[in-house]
Amino acid sequence: MQAMSSDTQPTATTTLRERGQVTIPADVREAAHVEAGAVFECHVEDGRIIMTPKVLVDADQAWFWTERWQTMEREADDDFARGRSASFDDVGGLLDDLES
Numbered sequence: 001m002q003a004m005s006s007d008t009q010p011t012a013t014t015t016l017r018e019r020g021q022v023t024i025p026a027d028v029r030e031a032a033h034v035e036a037g038a039v040f041e042c043h044v045e046d047g048r049i050i051m052t053p054k055v056l057v058d059a060d061q062a063w064f065w066t067e068r069w070q071t072m073e074r075e076a077d078d079d080f081a082r083g084r085s086a087s088f089d090d091v092g093g094l095l096d097d098l099e100s
Contacts, residue, residue, distance in 0.1 A: 012025040029035070032053065040051040057065055064070075079085055088094040 010027040010031050012028055014022050014025060016022055034053050039054050039056055041054050042049060042051050086097060088097065
């Protein structure tokens with residue numbers, strides 16, 4: 001049986017099977033934007049099982065997602081948005097700009 005909660009998010013019941021498997025109903029998967037093969041982090045909070053979709057990142061790419069690097073990315077995006085950037089036709093022009 002499925003119903004809509006007061007905040008219009010789909011809700012549904014499902015059954016925990018013998019080997020610990022649960023089927024997430026289609027309308028709940030669609031609302032959460034998850035597909036087959038999705039990876040979830042699971043934890044218990046106030047007696048509820050919380051499943052949060054996660055994206056796995058290869059170890060050699062993990063540096064990009066560190067807080068330090070993401071802070072620098074936001075700063076660079078802000079600089080570009082405010083027009084604080086320059087482009088050069090060649091390396092000589094870049095070096096001249098750096099020396100000035």
